[in-house]
Amino acid sequence: MEHGVLVPPVYSPIPPAIHPRHEHFDRRTAAWAQEFGIGSNALREKLIGHEIGTFAARILPDGDEEVIALLADFVLWLFGVDDGHCEEGELGTDPKELVPELSRLLRIAQNPQVPMLTDDPLAAGLRDLRRRMELHGTPAQLARWVDALREYFLSVVWEASHRSKGTVPDLNDYTLMRLYDGATSVVMPLLEMGRGYELQPHERDDTAVRAAAEMAYFIITWDNDLFSYHKESRAQQWYLNVVRVLEHHHGMDPAQAMETAVAQRDRVMCLFLRLQARLSATGSPQLRQYLDSLAAFIRAAQDWGISSRRYTTPEDPADLPTAFRDTPTDDSTEPLDIPAVSWWWDTVPEGPAPAASHRGSALDG
Ligand code: 3E9
Ligand code: MG
Ligand code: MG
Ligand code: MG
Ligand code: MG
Ligand code: MG
Numbered sequence: 001m002e003h004g005v006l007v008p009p010v011y012s013p014i015p016p017a018i019h020p021r022h023e024h025f026d027r028r029t030a031a032w033a034q035e036f037g038i039g040s041n042a043l044r045e046k047l048i049g050h051e052i053g054t055f056a057a058r059i060l061p062d063g064d065e066e067v068i069a070l071l072a073d074f075v076l077w078l079f080g081v082d083d084g085h086c087e088e089g090e091l092g093t094d095p096k097e098l099v100p101e102l103s104r105l106l107r108i109a110q111n112p113q114v115p116m117l118t119d120d121p122l123a124a125g126l127r128d129l130r131r132r133m134e135l136h137g138t139p140a141q142l143a144r145w146v147d148a149l150r151e152y153f154l155s156v157v158w159e160a161s162h163r164s165k166g167t168v169p170d171l172n173d174y175t176l177m178r179l180y181d182g183a184t185s186v187v188m189p190l191l192e193m194g195r196g197y198e199l200q201p202h203e204r205d206d207t208a209v210r211a212a213a214e215m216a217y218f219i220i221t222w223d224n225d226l227f228s229y230h231k232e233s234r235a236q237q238w239y240l241n242v243v244r245v246l247e248h249h250h251g252m253d254p255a256q257a258m259e260t261a262v263a264q265r266d267r268v269m270c271l272f273l274r275l276q277a278r279l280s281a282t283g284s285p286q287l288r289q290y291l292d293s294l295a296a297f298i299r300a301a302q303d304w305g306i307s308s309r310r311y312t313t314p315e316d317p318a319d320l321p322t323a324f325r326d327t328p329t330d331d332s333t334e335p336l337d338i339p340a341v342s343w344w345w346d347t348v349p350e351g352p353a354p355a356a357s358h359r360g361s362a363l364d365g
């Protein structure tokens with residue numbers, strides 16, 4: 001491997017799970033991508049080989065099959081935007097042109113009937129995704145999906161600004177950007193749809209519950225940064241991941257940066273588990289499902305991340321782990337020195353979780 005950096009097995013205390021028809025979802029998503037012509041021919045050929053249906057089958061192992069297929073198509077569509085427009089396309093180095101294009105797509109997500117972008121395959125695909133989402137989601141869930149798409153778009157414009165200048169954000173800015181540019185928050189409404197429930201706003205928007213979701217986004221994207229480091233660093237173009245940020249701003253070599261990133265995600269994982277236990281003890285059944293789905297999403301991204309051809313790149317093999325470890329490399333309960341997220345630690349008091357007694361009443365502020 002070009003940089004000689006070994007990605008170690010990462011701490012994964014969450015059990016794996018997969019919907020038994022995962023190969024069916026791979027085939028279905030390939031057909032969808034062909035039908036709508038997502039991406040250039042070359043990008044589409046790559047994406048349909050990345051087992052994205054299997055990824056969705058891991059995220060929603062007991063989910064509604066139509067929603068698993070919808071999630072898979074949406075993730076493939078997101079890669080159509082993230083790879084096609086942002087990382088490999090011309091708009092990705094031109095934030096001022098990226099803004100209007102993403103804003104037009106956002107309008108399609110919000111009002112799919114508008115006669116805009118009528119010849120655009122990504123817009124056609126998005127119309128189809130929106131139509132299918134209406135069959136499975138509530139109006140509030142659809143509205144949150146549009147809002148989350150907006151926050152993803154905002155963050156990729158920020159990223160494009162760095163790409164256009166060839167700069168690397170510092171760790172705090174990178175963390176804030178990465179909470180959204182991994183498109184993790186935009187997947188959340190589908191997790192509810194896939195299991196047929198709706199989390200009420202007073203629980204979802206509770207500060208501690210939002211912290212739990214953000215911790216999941218952090219773990220998923222830090223893991224992605226480890227597993228995609230080979231793919232990204234060998235591509236002969238500007239790239240951004242936490243390893244690069246730590247090398248650039250903290251004077252680390254790639255191995256030290258990798259070790260530091262692993263310690264960061266381990267500390268957040270330990271915190272997530274403690275918070276999940278606390279919130280599950282007092283929250284509604286819907287909140288427990290939501291927290292379970294966050295955990296399943298984390299584990300799904302790990303299992304898919306070490307096995308998908310997207311990251312193993314067989315033509316120039318990555319040195320990825322084939323297993324996980326059951327202890328953290330760093331179990332410190334100290335907050336990370338990242339101001340944007342150090343408040344997460346305030347949501348989890350030290351000590352054991354309360355007994356599971358006062359269900360449905362104990363969440364506020
Ligand atoms: C991820 O970051 C970019 C998203 C658009 C990928 C779509 C995937 C999801 C919505 C689910 C979350 C899963 C993750 C983050 C794997 P990046 O670093 O551009 O992804 P890459 O695959 O290129 O490393
Ligand atoms: Mg169904
Ligand atoms: Mg990206
Ligand atoms: Mg990428
Ligand atoms: Mg809300
Ligand atoms: Mg990546």
